[in-house]
Amino acid sequence: MIINHPILGPRDSQEFTYLGDATLIDRPDWQAEDAADQFHDYLYLRDNPAGEHRELWFHEQGDRSWLVVTRNTVTHEILTVELARDVARTRGRSK
Amino acid sequence: MGKFDNHGLNAVSPLGGSEPQVDAFAGLLIREVTDRALASLSARQGGEDAVKSAAASYLGGALPEPASWNANGEFAAWWMGPDLWMVSAPHDSHELLAAELKDAVGEAGSVVEQTDGWCRFDMEGGRCFDVLERLCNADIRAGKPGDATRTSMEHLGVFLLCHEAGQKYSIVGPRSSAGSLHHALVGAAQSAI
Amino acid sequence: MRYSGLKVIKEALTGHKGWRPTWRDPEPKKSYDVVIIGGGGHGLATAYYLAKEHGITNVAVIEKGWIGGGNVGRNTTIIRSNYLLDGNEPFYELSLKLWEGLEQDFNYNAMVSQRGILNLVHTDAQRDAARRRGNAMILNGSDAELLDVDGVRAMYPFLNFNNARFPIKGGLLHRRGGTVRHDAVAWGYARGADLRGVDIIQNCEVTGFKIENGKCLGVETTKGFIGANKVASCVAGSSSRVMEKAGMRLPIESHVLQAFVSEGLKPVLDGVITFGAGHFYCSQSDKGGLVFGGDLDMYNSYAQRGNLPVVEDVMEGGMALIPALGRVRMLRSWGGIMDMSMDGSPYIDKTHVDGLYFNGGWCYGGFKATPASGWCYAHLLATGTPHKTAAAYRLDRFRKGCMIDEKGQGAQPNLH
């Protein structure tokens, strides 16, 4: 597969390490009332769609960027690629 | 191989020799390079501009753009990642490059000595394309001087720096695997040439 | 109709006129006691044991394509009971015992062949782990032998003992492990279930569940609504797609696993062998092809195909282990969709919906589990309580912190 890196352009997916669903960015608040349940759902449950899937890839053999790739899990077509750090900030993550 | 005996310890090259290794083929030379000091420079949050200007004045030129490298006098630098660069200088005159660089950028940046984290082989000659296309997936034939590509060769992550398209490249890889990287380069050369 | 050597001879002498369909193709009835979603190995085995062991024959197996077309028809045919953890080993040992009597039980030759599985070890730490696992196997009634390098050499002198990057230090031998003719498993269970009255309905896809006040009343399908007292999902890689229709999110990711077969060769490899320093395992089919595989492609996928890097990785492992394979050719590659669970172990459980049951999360261990999965799923469906060997396969085990993590990889499905 070819991942169109937002900074480096098209790169072979072989250079990347796959993690999984991009919701792993949304780590729950450890002090929330139902933190235990939230962490369970966060770590263990997946939508696992047959179709568009937002997922995390690490450019391990490249610039060490974590990317959020939107890819169709049926056709493997890649629709968008973003820097995970930007996505994380837009999802309200900070320190 | 440089002024290493400035104290009681003698240096050895990544391949373990006291002199850099050279391998010659028809139309290709593979040279182990040991006379450069390296330091990584990363901008701290909010310090991106400060680092760039401080580095520019220390290096005598701007830090390179993504996926590229440049040289300014005795200095050279390549882009490693977002807000992260590798700076290189002659080892003889800059064995303490990291300290010098840190002084230059101060609080705006983080600097880490990288000199001995890497081994470097320069490949020169008309057969570079033929050999490199056996080693890495970079589109080298479409490449240009100043390209700095992180790629992998025979399972090893390396930086590939283009000096002159089709004629001269530097391959910078992990020092502990220098032997394996060297074997891969020589093997590819024997196979392709 | 009973299969036998005599029957084969009789038919040969009378023009093969007497062979009847291996299973019927009935139209679905309005409702069943149990509707099993998925005509794969596990679904068909479940139907077979429901009918045979529990006398529940008013059962339909509905399959969106052709039966046996999922992972039971695209795996590397290995059976084994060489697990480490208490939550797993008794279940897989039950499965292996069922394999051992399967052909006589369902009167179909699935070519169950226990020629042994050898897991190679290349480091002292691997040997320690192999010893712990071998002991766990024996304590659970399975079999294991720890071989040193000479023991391995005696079995397979052509492995790389000369210039290996990761020298072979020994291996854990599981003599009762082996292979089975995978398609025949689906066909044998289908035939056995069909003979006992189970309706096998091909080309019928589930489009939804009918759930009213927390009770599942049946399934909507491309052949209309089919009512059921109990609905049992058994669709491996499609688990998330199907259960999503019942509003469930599962601890499962679907990943593609490639497998390969070489051109036919005169005997090379008697048993199954797994490389401990790379991703490669291999056996030889009775037809002569080397059947081999390795690691997942690593990314979520519902495409039954993979990509080149994994092919290379697997065949590099093959060459590293058996340099004599250099000129042997890979004939065909294919991919299956693995229902990778969050700890590498499966689920056989009720769901929060009354009358809706779930079986899945088999990762790439589903084939060897087929008989026990059917046996235990049938037990759960018939009795309402989990079979003792499958008691740990609950959907809520992560909430409780009771993971069954053979590989110790944590909640990352593609690493199991």
Place this chain on the structure above:
Amino acid sequence: MTDAVMNTGTVAFQADGSTGARKGVQVNRLDGGLIKGSKALTFSFDGKRYTGFEGDTLASALLANGVRLMGRSFKYHRPRGVLTSGSEEPNALVELRSGGRQEPNTRATTAELYDGLEANSQNRWPSLQHDFMAVNDRFSNFLTAGFYYKTFMWPAAFWEKIYEPIIRKAAGLGSISFEDDPDAYDKGFLHCDLLVIGAGPTGLMAALTAGRSGAQVIIADEDFLLGGRLNAETFGIGDLTGSAWVEQVQAELAAMPNVRVMPRTTIIGAFDHGIYGAVERVSDHVLAPEAGKPRQILWRIYSKRAMLAAGATERPIAFENNDRPGVMLAGAVRAYANRWAATPDQTVAVFTNNDDGHRTAADLIAKGVKVTAVIDTRADAPQVDGAELFAGAQVVDTKGRLGLESVQLRLANGTTRDVHCGALAVSGGWNPNVHLTCHQRGRPAWREDIAAFVPAGTLPQNMSVAGAANGDFSTAAALRAGAEGAVAALSELGITAKTADLPEAEDAPINVTPFWYVKEGKGRAWLDQQNDVTVKDVKLAHQENFRSVEHLKRYTTLGMATDQGKTSNMGGLAIMAELAGKQIPEVGTTMFRPPYTPVSFGVMAGRSVGEEFRPTRKTPSHKWAEEQGAEFVEVGQWLRAQWFPKAGETHWRQSVDREVLQTRNSVGICDVTTLGKIDVQGKDAAAFLNKMYANAFAKLPVGKVRYGLMLREDGIAYDDGTAARFAEDHFVVTTTTANAVLVYRNMEFARQCLFPDMDVQLISTTEAWAQFAVAGPNARKLLQKVVDPEFNISNEAFPFMGCGEVTVAGGCRARLFRISFSGELAYEIAVPTRYGDAMIRKLMEAGEEFGAVPYGTEALGVMRIEKGHAAGNELNGTTSALNLGMGRMVSKKKDCIGNKLSEREGMNQEDALKLVGFKPVNAADPVPAGSHLMNADGEVSAATDQGYITSAAYSPVLGCSIGIGFLKRGDARKGEVIRAVNPLEGKEVQVEVVSAHFVDPEGERLRG
């Protein structure tokens, strides 16, 4: 023809002596052809020597020499000859070469002839002519499709003991030598705008058009000669012969720097996003590769656009005994005559359902071969000159044991007739080579006018199909499609290409009337010749309800042979459709999957073989350790010294015991460079580490080191190490050797995805520093001789868990850490890696007066077990901080990775496993790691399992074996005697539960 061939530079045979001479040897060699008659090559088949010419394949050379019998079928061991002239060949498979180069199942049709070629027939015993296993053919009626599923079940034990061994021995085709393959293989990567797959008229025209536009073009063909069918036909293109036109185009392409022409290169698969796999056969056409040169190369081709121009494959017609040597595809017979100047026999008959078959008759007649009959299933068949035509007739049977002698016809009027012929050229029409279009989601669609499947559905991204592969069979149509396809593909890339003026070429329409099999006859009519699948088998599959194409394939093995059904699938489908009363498209097709043709293990492994399977990482002291005669061990990719044998030591234990005792009694030195080192800087560095580690780090003072435990988010411990604080905003973190990459990846994940606004920068420095542990009571004394005097490393100035920057050996900068894995007074000292070799020598020299020893990973392991330190065996991915006895380290007062889920009930049960030590009650007993723990009495079973031993060693200090491991409620059971059982090796020993800290439990030594 002759002149034209002259033009092409190849030698045509004139009616002169030389031809006669050659014909004398090669009885079925004809005039003309594209072989180099000037270059005679000798080769052997089954030990018999023959002569052929450069340009021959093994198959064409054998035919020219009058050899029709080339193999045996898989199941019935029927005598078989060559059916085709290409890679789709099911029958003529041979073992090529010998020794380590022996290559089973090689298609004689694609094996290029070279001088000294050695081939042997396979799957027969004792000889090809007299094959014992041919007895199977007599029992074929019992060995029908799937018969084995219905028998061999009684008695149960007999399957493995009796039946299966016989079946396995009989099964398989060719054999391997079991010797290592001596040849080298290589891999590479190519990039292009347009990849053209196939170099027939379509592909050549496409490459020419694209090449002229300046685009980067790769054109690949599996054949060693470009031109595809043009080399097999007598068509002219413009005023040139087909082959002359090919040479002209080839010359122009060769002159273009932007075009790469790759003959002998098979595109094996279409993978995601325009990546194609290709295998180039570099040296298969020579006796042995040149020194250093590869046999084959695997190319990964990154294409922006690809055009499939792979042509079409002819399909046979099934009829009784249609598998005898001499029964061939009509297009193949034509190819042998026109390209290779060879004919399977001097008398040939033709059996066809389409006009194309008639070309074979015409071409053979033109070559002086006697065509004894043209049998056309169509009543309205076109006329034939020079041969008798039987319109509306069918071939109903054949004769000839090891080779065809005659065929029996049923004529339109119902009468039968025997026709003498040594070969029968059969044409059932042509199937477009759609295979690569199916490698992703493509599903072919039926086209009635050509009675064949053509590419359809979702093709691989950016792939187009043209020419015969797309169902356009005429040469003119192919040229047009190639040119227009190239223009279209490039325009999508913004490259303008012009369609060249197309030369004149034949444009004959396809006249075909579908005809799949001859219905009459009690005998067998073959569909899949290699696997012996007959029409009867398909009927039986239908009868037993194996009606889906996939069931048909799997039950009968139709299309599962080495040719993957390229010539047989279609017939099977058509017959199943007829039986099921369906249209062919309703029945559908099976999946075509990679590779297009089989691919060797060697080329897929490339140069990653033997010791180069994976890279090797060497420590800075590697060279020195080699000089000491150290034994090395693989730790991940690292090679580490395992122990350093001294003269007179005959067993590794002696060396290890000595290293341990000398270290504990005086001082030892160990290279610990392999531990991962990550440099962490930034204003939030401390806060960041506070998230990464389960224990607190925020308040670690500068100049201090702290042990840290890392958890996964699920609360399981996965790594431990130390963090040294060099400044408020600067830490150096160490990881275990095995987890260095993983920890770095996880830290980057946290930095970029979880805490994107933290000011923290990470970079690995593992390789930059050569780090040595100096351990033992004399460690400080030793180091004081190496560290420059201006640095005070006394216990007061440099206490336990201190760290700082110093210089050594007169000014070499170094980092010093006072940390201890061995439990002794210990330091780790790091210098730039290039000085590592000198540093180990310096340390050993300085240590001489103390009798300093180097110690390896074994002694390291013994000492850490003596101290009860957890390592890989304990951090096995299933153990929590609680299990490791570090439960209290997990801070509840802060947020860190893993602490929330570590609170789950299942991980905090009162009988949880706890890390403790074990001592054998009988000091002589070993306590092997991997033993399970059982109570002192009671049954030994999984149900009564109490835990397991993770690590064990012989402790020279205690004079007995010791172990550490996990025991239920272990911390509360010290002093209890239990059993360590190891049924795997038939061992059981009594052990006492003790503290895991066997040596210096109070830890006084390391503070001393």
